[in-house]
Amino acid sequence: MYPGKNGDAFLIDASDSHILIDAGYASTFNEYIMPDLMRLSQAGGRLDLLICTHIDADHIGGVIEFISSNGPSGARSIVEVNEVWHNSLRSLPASHGPSGSASDRQVLEAIQRRGFLLPRGYEPAANPISAKQGSSLARLLKQHGYLWNSGDGTTCMTAKQEPHVLSSGAQILLIGPTVPRLEELRAWWIHEMRKLSYKGTAPLCELAEDAYEMLCASTRQSAPPVAKTISASSVRSLEEAFVADTSPTNGSSIAVIVRVGGKKALFLGDAWAADVVEQVKQHQTGTDPIMFDAVKVSHHGSLHNTNVELLALIDAPVYLISSDGSRHGHPDLEVLAEIVDRPASFERKIYFNYETPASTRLRAHVSKSGAKFSVDVVQNDWIHI
Template identity: 25%
Template sequence: MQKTHQVSFHFLDVNGGDAIHIRFLGTDGKWHNILIDGGYAKEYKNAFGPLIREIVEVGEIIDYWIVSHIDQDHIGAVLGFFKDKKIENKKEIVQNFIFNYSPEKINIPNGKISVKEGIDLRNFLKINDIPAISPINTSTESLDVFGLKITILSPNPEKEAIATELWRKKEFSGRIGRKASESDHKKNIKDLEGIKFNEDDDPINGSSIAILAEFQSIKALLLADSHPSDIIDSLDHLTYSKDAPLAVNFMQLAHHGSKGNTNPKILEIVKTKNYVVTGNGIHNRHPDKETLVRLITRENKGSEILNIYFVCDTPELRDIFGVDQNPFNNHKFNCEYSKLGVESYTLAYLPLKD
């Protein structure tokens, strides 16, 4: 359990999903923990399961567990916590959930959009009287968690309401992931540079809870599968712009690096040299190379070296720039890759003095 820095952001490798642990030394002098999502159901035993048991063993709690939206690669492992017989007193361990859900009772569908898992989570919270903050959208007041400020950047009230209505009325039929032949990983940087951006229009992705996390001088963007236009609107409301950009220590690329979720404008408004990618290059072929090319060729990049932190380490990721000649020197960027499970990548800040 990290106790060397005042705040850390631990991205656990869950084979292409999102599983994030924020740990920080609060204004009360105690260590605090926030979880975001958890990955596919099968990944609970490899990632959040051992992590939560470690939190319990040292006598700590989870202040908030943010469930960004109901796609299986985000919500799946959350249900593993409720089924984990090794962890008792679950209500005491997780103080609050942040989770958008429909209050209605509906039929249980199949598919990669996990309305079933959403229903299971909603019902478990209600049956066990576990607090859950809902609805959550950009009209929600910022949270101050013992010195860690959480500002909601997505969804806006309209998209949150649309997703709730879809949950209530519609049985999703499921979606088929992209085939290897649809990947752009074998295309050259030059071929992908300057391609017109088309924003993701998936309403479930648009319902993602995305946040700006601030702790003392540290700022981080954790964007789940959000739509960039919504993030831009929120940053504009916070008075950030191309001329007055938001400087962050790192930005998690939305939707695992999908080309429809990071546009040139958000790269103008957000100033950073560090980007985190949760896609593994296999599931839905995320990240798209087109997205990475936007990062390394953008106009306002300047002479600084960019760092791309891959939460996973797969041959597919390591080969993305394999077709390009000397790409790292030509475009001034580095790639780093993580380890599997609990030992995966951590970005830690504000070292504690001995």
């Protein structure tokens, strides 16, 4: 679990199959991830799968840096990559319209020239989204000859896909997003483009794909309303505090179950709680929670992406929280408390990649059920499951 600022970056070694899920910002990739991938390549290994969960700057930035730096097919400079999963404009099932007018093209070109915008307060020198400001991940994947979504990127990776099996036998099961969530993101993008006097219907071309990713990654989307504090001196329960995420990009997040050697881990990206609940229920037998060996908590521990219903369906001895707390105050203590307050016959280990106010408060928390838990901060080191 790499130190990705407010973003995500996970490297998984699944019986010598290697999976990279997101890559934080470009600085995360350059400083931490690239040296590990180069060592992997020098040892004769490769990256079996690269997953870009969704189009948000804190997830896609380091992936863009990786693909732009890795060179073309047949001459990879960092590491060979067997396949990339990334849902972009060309991946969506909706039909694409004609190329559009000259004025529409000018709007697309203006967005491309602007490139990816950084979150407010981030210095480009410290956290650039990419060294290639004018190139979307879609354009780079196509130009550099990657196997993309099991083909040329025109297939969307959704919960309807069959399990993907790697050479080592490791299995990746998609549990999100759904096709409607991807269609909602495209509709949101068109709506935002209309504000810029764009009248087209998303022609399938590199320029439109650039504009799609750059606007989705850079536009500040409306946040869900915040639940009112019950008391200044008390901690709200998650049930009291939860208000569902409404971000279309988060709703489009790829979520997976990784199975290998009798172990299974749940990686949720920034997925919506309701969507995860719906998919997890399809894999539940009986009424007991599904036990995973590790759970990567959705959206950096935000109380908008984990609810009581979801935590009643899943449990694990290991939880992963990825955030430095610099954006939106993630993680939220209400989520952490709900995780450790549940009864359990085992000890839960809560791993953070940064010390945050919430992790500090969790250390002092006493589980309401008396269940044992520990808090660990691990940066740039393996977490063994």
